[in-house]
Amino acid sequence: MVRDWSFVARIVLAVTVTLGLAGCYEQEPRPRIAGEQHRVLLPPATRLARQHLIGRSVQGKPILVQIAGQGTDTVLIMGAIHGDEPASATLVEQLAAYLQDNPQLLTGQRVLLLPVANPDGYAARTRVNARGIDLNRNFETANRVDNSTNGLRPLTEPESQALQSLIKDYAPSRIVSVHQPLNCIDYDGPGQAIAARMAQESDMEVRKLGAKPGSLGSYTGEILGIPTITLELPLEANTMAEAALWQKYGKALLAAILYPERVP
Numbered sequence: 001m002v003r004d005w006s007f008v009a010r011i012v013l014a015v016t017v018t019l020g021l022a023g024c025y026e027q028e029p030r031p032r033i034a035g036e037q038h039r040v041l042l043p044p045a046t047r048l049a050r051q052h053l054i055g056r057s058v059q060g061k062p063i064l065v066q067i068a069g070q071g072t073d074t075v076l077i078m079g080a081i082h083g084d085e086p087a088s089a090t091l092v093e094q095l096a097a098y099l100q101d102n103p104q105l106l107t108g109q110r111v112l113l114l115p116v117a118n119p120d121g122y123a124a125r126t127r128v129n130a131r132g133i134d135l136n137r138n139f140e141t142a143n144r145v146d147n148s149t150n151g152l153r154p155l156t157e158p159e160s161q162a163l164q165s166l167i168k169d170y171a172p173s174r175i176v177s178v179h180q181p182l183n184c185i186d187y188d189g190p191g192q193a194i195a196a197r198m199a200q201e202s203d204m205e206v207r208k209l210g211a212k213p214g215s216l217g218s219y220t221g222e223i224l225g226i227p228t229i230t231l232e233l234p235l236e237a238n239t240m241a242e243a244a245l246w247q248k249y250g251k252a253l254l255a256a257i258l259y260p261e262r263v264p
């Protein structure tokens with residue numbers, strides 16, 4: 001009997017070790033950053049987001065864009081051009097994770113995800129960048145006003161320069177910039193239909209807030225003619241858990257990406 005128990009114990013030990021090792025392997029956190037070579041080596045379901053450095057902030061922080069999907073139609077989704085609107089960054093990060101886990105959603109589409117357009121302001125929780133410039137007033141537009149907050153001329157800041165280069169290089173067909181705290185959906189340029197679809201997928205209303213001088217929307221929407229949507233989350237989005245934030249507002253972002261198709 002003693003021998004029998006020893007035999008059983010060895011079997012149990014062997015199975016436990018095998019399952020344990022398998023479990024460890026599967027539970028290893030998936031890296032969020034990967035080089036181009038992974039695109040070929042990994043099957044689509046586990047393809048990792050490609051992350052690219054598009055510039056550096058005044059204080060030298062990296063400005064990073066993740067790219068999901070492949071195709072000719074490009075959508076730019078960005079957050080935290082104002083650093084004191086942290087839920088905007090969280091929501092874009094949630095979108096990046098969702099698209100990574102659901103790559104089948106994107107067919108012939110490439111999504112540029114820029115969670116933090118103003119890294120210095122985001123770190124300091126200030127609206128402006130490290131030089132006190134509002135990046136969302138730093139673009140070259142017809143309604144531009146030069147001053148010490150907007151910049152004494154257009155594109156004085158490395159962050160706005162990086163964003164303009166990204167837009168010129170990738171030519172997105174639509175742009176969503178997530179902000180806080182006005183709890184509505186605004187648009188510039190030919191973005192009304194996309195804004196309306198986003199409103200259908202959320203409890204927010206489309207509201208024209210008026211073109212702001214030197215804003216990204218005034219530049220990309222009015223000058224370049226790219227549908228540019230401003231998704232204004234409410235202030236209380238800052239206190240929502242990440243999953244709840246995604247649950248409530250994620251569909252609006254997916255609606256903008258998949259338009260004119262509906263969110264499944």
Ligand SMILES: [Zn+2]
Binds near residue numbers: 082085179180
């Ligand atoms: Zn804002």
